[in-house]
């Protein structure tokens with residue numbers, strides 16, 4: 001059974017009852033050149049946040065039944081609801097500024113296709129890839145705009161996403177400890193390669209916003225990899241203290 005699910009259930013229940021609100025009174029003024037810069041990009045991220053989550057929930061239920069983690073389905077439901085709320089917040093902002101929503105984009109389709117390939121653990125790896133890169137993107141979007149409302153929206157989403165990354169990385173690190181060393185090494189290698197490819201794809205699709213925030217292609221990938229290292233390659237002592245004594249990466 002996974003170690004800290006009760007803590008995470010409390011976290012997601014608390015935020016379901018008291019979702020982070022955008023500070024009232026922030027001005028939602030987007031200059032025409034800003035709107036041109038971000039419109040397509042923000043619509044792609046809104047599409048990524050939007051999902052009915054049925055595949056993830058199914059995978060979590062199967063995993064929970066096999067492992068005896070009875071809190072996992074409820075946590076997953078609340079997690080999906082939080083992501084859907086992000087999609088709504090972004091959509092509200094887009095509607096305010098006449099930015100059309102997208103129905104599809106190749107990066108979103110690729111993430112969804114890979115997620116469907118296997119079970120809950122693969123879902124976690126794909127999700128955390130999107131979240132870690134998304135966090136670098138939301139910081140860049142905040143830096144690229146002078147619109148107070150959009151800046152507040154980026155910070156609100158980031159606060160939730162950092163918790164999501166904490167949750168997913170803890171699960172991934174704990175599940176890693178159950179595997180033989182050679183398989184662990186192979187999985188990390190494969191995940192890092194997928195992560196780098198995903199960061200490059202996000203750069204290609206969002207380079208206008210990212211350049212405006214001061215990123216170069218190499219700098220953006222480096223920033224994403226730094227997030228990866230911080231959350232998924234922590235010192236062994238940290239893993240042991242969070243995941244529990246007697247378990248090592």
Ligand SMILES: [Fe+2]
Pocket residue numbers: 049082083086157161
């Ligand atoms: Fe999100």
Ligand SMILES: [Fe+2]
Pocket residue numbers: 083131160161164
């Ligand atoms: Fe998230």
